[in-house]
Amino acid sequence: MKKSIYFLLLVVVFLFGCALVPVDVPVKIYNVDNGDVFTAVFKWTGRQGSVSTITPNGSQCSGEYFTQNSSVSGSSESWGNIYGWGYSGFLSASNSFYANQGSELGTAILRCQDRKVIQCEYIANRDIHGNGFCRDNQSNKYRFMF
Numbered sequence: 001m002k003k004s005i006y007f008l009l010l011v012v013v014f015l016f017g018c019a020l021v022p023v024d025v026p027v028k029i030y031n032v033d034n035g036d037v038f039t040a041v042f043k044w045t046g047r048q049g050s051v052s053t054i055t056p057n058g059s060q061c062s063g064e065y066f067t068q069n070s071s072v073s074g075s076s077e078s079w080g081n082i083y084g085w086g087y088s089g090f091l092s093a094s095n096s097f098y099a100n101q102g103s104e105l106g107t108a109i110l111r112c113q114d115r116k117v118i119q120c121e122y123i124a125n126r127d128i129h130g131n132g133f134c135r136d137n138q139s140n141k142y143r144f145m146f
Contacts, residue, residue: 022049025128027146029053040144042108044128051108061118063110070103070123082133083121106132120144 025042040053042065052062083105108120122132122144134142 021045025146027144029134029142029144031056032141032143034140040110042146047104051110053110055112055114055116057114059112059114059116061110061112061116063108063118065106065108065120067104067106067124070105081121082119082135083123104130106130108134118142122146 022043022045025044027040027042028037029040030037036056038053038056040051040061043050043052047067049065050062051065052060054060104124104126106122106124108118108122110118110120112118116136116138118134118136120132120134120142122130124130124146129146131143131145134144136142
């Protein structure tokens, strides 16, 4: 009995210890209007964490992200004003998209020192790879892949 309790405790400590170790996920962000490219870093700690970047003009930005399973959010066709804009904006044949089963839908928001606010939406697979679209409060549009 004592061995099974110790084993269970060891498993819990191992699982929670591993889950809390942040992993840097670099993301290249492309400004689709002027061609600027910069890198953001998602501190991946699971479904929620922090994100930071330095824009091409040198302004530091920081914020947070949240990711959820696509089955939680209902219809993927109605999710995401930004992702929907990017998806339909680049594909003239369709103005709707569908997230595959098992996909993760996410959103991120960053505030920059120059008061720019960048809002992003993305879809990720189980291997932490995906793509997304962003826009900011100065009418810039972005696309990124990770």
